[in-house]
Amino acid sequence: MSIPGYAAWAASGWRGFIAEGVDVDLAACVAAAGGAAARASRHARTARVAGTDGALFVKLYPSPGGWRALQGFRMSRALRRAGFGAPAVALAARRRGAGLLVTHDAGGEDLLVALARRAGARAARRALLGRLGAAVGSLHQAGFVHGDLVPPNVRVGERGFVFLDNDRTRRSRILVHLAGRRNLVQLGRFVVPGVTLSDRARVLAAYAAARGLSRQARRRLAWWIVRKTTARRCTIDRIPPAAAARAGFRALMQSGGPFDPTPSTEAAGGA
Numbered sequence: 001m002s003i004p005g006y007a008a009w010a011a012s013g014w015r016g017f018i019a020e021g022v023d024v025d026l027a028a029c030v031a032a033a034g035g036a037a038a039r040a041s042r043h044a045r046t047a048r049v050a051g052t053d054g055a056l057f058v059k060l061y062p063s064p065g066g067w068r069a070l071q072g073f074r075m076s077r078a079l080r081r082a083g084f085g086a087p088a089v090a091l092a093a094r095r096r097g098a099g100l101l102v103t104h105d106a107g108g109e110d111l112l113v114a115l116a117r118r119a120g121a122r123a124a125r126r127a128l129l130g131r132l133g134a135a136v137g138s139l140h141q142a143g144f145v146h147g148d149l150v151p152p153n154v155r156v157g158e159r160g161f162v163f164l165d166n167d168r169t170r171r172s173r174i175l176v177h178l179a180g181r182r183n184l185v186q187l188g189r190f191v192v193p194g195v196t197l198s199d200r201a202r203v204l205a206a207y208a209a210a211r212g213l214s215r216q217a218r219r220r221l222a223w224w225i226v227r228k229t230t231a232r233r234c235t236i237d238r239i240p241p242a243a244a245a246r247a248g249f250r251a252l253m254q255s256g257g258p259f260d261p262t263p264s265t266e267a268a269g270g271a
Contacts, residue, residue, distance in 0.1 A: 137210025
């Protein structure tokens with residue numbers, strides 16, 4: 001994986017870093033992120049624009065959240081240097097309290113789409129899920145905790161997984177110890193077509209192997225994940241906790257079951 005060099009950059013009051021040899025149309029990026037077609041989230045507005053070397057994804061962070069642009073830049077570089085997949089940043093800058101992050105299209109396929117394609121192919125689905133568990137385990141073993149490891153923030157590429165949306169990602173072994181397991185709940189709270197409880201157990205087994213966890217530690221982690229995933233599903237999908245408890249975890253996470261909210265598998269992009 002090539003890691004570009006960066007140079008200090010400034011234009012129109014924006015200051016930050018730009019990848020060497022990359023030409024970014026600042027006005028077009030800002031206009032796209034501020035336009036009606038941009039996708040708005042809690043922390044940013046995201047848009048796709050055409051670049052000279054392919055598609056670019058633009059994230060515009062309103063004040064006072066501009067620090068997220070440089071945090072995303074630093075963490076994407078750190079992940080790539082450590083051998084993990086992350087979008088290559090073309091430009092990261094701040095202007096007063098606002099921030100701008102421009103990344104190259106990460107390519108690949110949205111994780112939920114990739115799993116849906118393998119819904120009827122058990123061996124291929126299990127192989128993908130095993131690689132996913134191992135990748136997250138390796139991520140934590142290297143000291144990284146992703147800020148929001150939901151399936152739309154994971155893409156399946158030819159060379160492995162690409163982790164998107166790294167403006168809240170941190171590298172801290174203490175944080176891995178305290179909060180890393182939260183990533184497993186973020187990743188696993190979705191009901192996915194074709195994914196069974198046994199498949200989820202295989203993700204955990206691959207994760208535990210990558211972390212070198214003992215059988216006892218793995219068992220404790222499994223119970224914690226069940227408890228926290230149930231609570232998260234009840235909160236987000238407005239499921240009465242008593243109903244979830246009566247049905248059990250298998251029914252709660254069953255595709256096509258009584259608690260299936262039929263989540264969107266729309267691809268997220270590249271930032």
